[in-house]
Amino acid sequence: MNSGFAWFMLLIIFIASMCGPMTQFKVAAVEHTLLEVFNMDLGTYGLLMTFFAILGLVLALPSLFLVRKWGLKATILLAIACLGIGNILGVFVPHNATGLVLLLITRCIEGIGMALVSVAGPSAVGVWFTPEKRGFPLGCWAIWAPVGMLISFIAGPRLAAADSNFLGGDWMALWWLSFIICVIAFILTMVCFKLPEGVNEDDVNITASVKDCFKVLKSRNIWLLGIAFFCFIAIGLGVITSHYGQFILLHHYPVWGDGVLLANALPGPPNDALVGMYMPTVMNWILLFIAFTLVIQPTIGFLSDRVGVRKPFLIASFILLVVGMVFAFMTGNIIWVALAIVLTGLGGAVEGGAVRPMAPLLMENSALGITMGMVVLAFFHNLGMVVGPPIFGALVENFGGALDPGAWQMANYVFCLPVLAVGLILSFVIRERSTKALREEIAEKQLEE
Numbered sequence: 001m002n003s004g005f006a007w008f009m010l011l012i013i014f015i016a017s018m019c020g021p022m023t024q025f026k027v028a029a030v031e032h033t034l035l036e037v038f039n040m041d042l043g044t045y046g047l048l049m050t051f052f053a054i055l056g057l058v059l060a061l062p063s064l065f066l067v068r069k070w071g072l073k074a075t076i077l078l079a080i081a082c083l084g085i086g087n088i089l090g091v092f093v094p095h096n097a098t099g100l101v102l103l104l105i106t107r108c109i110e111g112i113g114m115a116l117v118s119v120a121g122p123s124a125v126g127v128w129f130t131p132e133k134r135g136f137p138l139g140c141w142a143i144w145a146p147v148g149m150l151i152s153f154i155a156g157p158r159l160a161a162a163d164s165n166f167l168g169g170d171w172m173a174l175w176w177l178s179f180i181i182c183v184i185a186f187i188l189t190m191v192c193f194k195l196p197e198g199v200n201e202d203d204v205n206i207t208a209s210v211k212d213c214f215k216v217l218k219s220r221n222i223w224l225l226g227i228a229f230f231c232f233i234a235i236g237l238g239v240i241t242s243h244y245g246q247f248i249l250l251h252h253y254p255v256w257g258d259g260v261l262l263a264n265a266l267p268g269p270p271n272d273a274l275v276g277m278y279m280p281t282v283m284n285w286i287l288l289f290i291a292f293t294l295v296i297q298p299t300i301g302f303l304s305d306r307v308g309v310r311k312p313f314l315i316a317s318f319i320l321l322v323v324g325m326v327f328a329f330m331t332g333n334i335i336w337v338a339l340a341i342v343l344t345g346l347g348g349a350v351e352g353g354a355v356r357p358m359a360p361l362l363m364e365n366s367a368l369g370i371t372m373g374m375v376v377l378a379f380f381h382n383l384g385m386v387v388g389p390p391i392f393g394a395l396v397e398n399f400g401g402a403l404d405p406g407a408w409q410m411a412n413y414v415f416c417l418p419v420l421a422v423g424l425i426l427s428f429v430i431r432e433r434s435t436k437a438l439r440e441e442i443a444e445k446q447l448e449e
Helices: 004-024 031-037 042-058 062-070 072-091 097-128 135-141 144-159 172-192 210-216 220-252 272-307 311-327 335-360 369-397 405-429 435-449
Strands: none
Touching: 004 042, 004 072, 004 097, 004 144, 004 172, 004 210, 031 042, 042 097, 042 172, 042 220, 042 369, 062 072, 062 097, 062 369, 072 097, 072 172, 097 135, 097 369, 135 272, 135 335, 144 172, 144 272, 144 369, 210 272, 220 311, 220 335, 220 369, 220 405, 272 311, 272 335, 272 435, 311 335, 311 405, 335 369
16 A cells, blocks of 8 residues: 555645645735735734634534545545635625625635545545554645645735736735646546545445544543644644734834834834835745745654654644744844744644644544544644634734734733643643554454454
């Protein structure tokens, strides 16, 4: 089963999966433009992330039964279709309050696609790799999120620039690009994806009842891991990738007046020309945060297979995240941004490479157990995105608004650091079954059969 073709299937699943985070984080890539076009504050902007994630939260468990009813391939195709439809509908919303409501509706449609692919994707990977060797493939698949985000963060600011006419320019060009990539992924999945030889949909479909599913979830440790994962998502993705670019732009780059920092500027809005000039540079900081995961996540998956445990990596990730966030909202020198990005980027990469391979080790060794572990992670991933962006944005507004650096710092102290501290504590509490113990369990079952 671990043939070269299995890795080709991983590539197809990966391309399909990355359409989800690419679509989810396109709004973060053009945050400043959307804030101006729709005349909204940070709290309202956070709803664009929340509405996307709400459907993922609601559909986390039902998506399992959709996979059972429709099969892996059909579910993945349905997921890509929802993402593509949401993208193309978003292009045509008017630039007013009504348009904002319509844009929120398209985000719900896209969220359905993300919910489905976040469960069907890793399940499809699991079909092609044996349990004791899934760590590295799942670590490779885990970069679906950063790669999708990279596409949006690289393309978004450049397409939205005033001098860009690609696909009409402005923020809508990124929606068009996301739609085109979804179409390509749909065609590739339709033509190329299949199950291993001798395996059909009935063999991999979960035939358990809802009652059976909840029995599998008796493991306390999978819930602890899920809550820890929520802590990371709420801050790493809900704050750093969703809001941090706006903070860097407003408080570390001279986009005010004729080219001065906010601290030296007269009252008034930022200079649009300077914003357009510096926005790609600002987004490069967020790209750096994301880029760490491209190498480190698969590496952590590989190392965890070799070492046989994931818990030390989880603990290390939260330590890096906490220390990094201490520096995140300091002003006066861009070095604070660099320190925060490097430390939180490393922490997020280690986290992503450890969590998904760790989940099966906390569940019973069955198709249902492994899949339900992924369902729990999908649930807490979406919960983090439901909670993180709007709460942080609302706190910034409540403490003085985006133009006050102290407001960002206070929001960090009362929200980000306490949440990450909870994640760090939980990472010590989780009790993990080693890969060696899993192999022994598999051998015992084979002897019984």
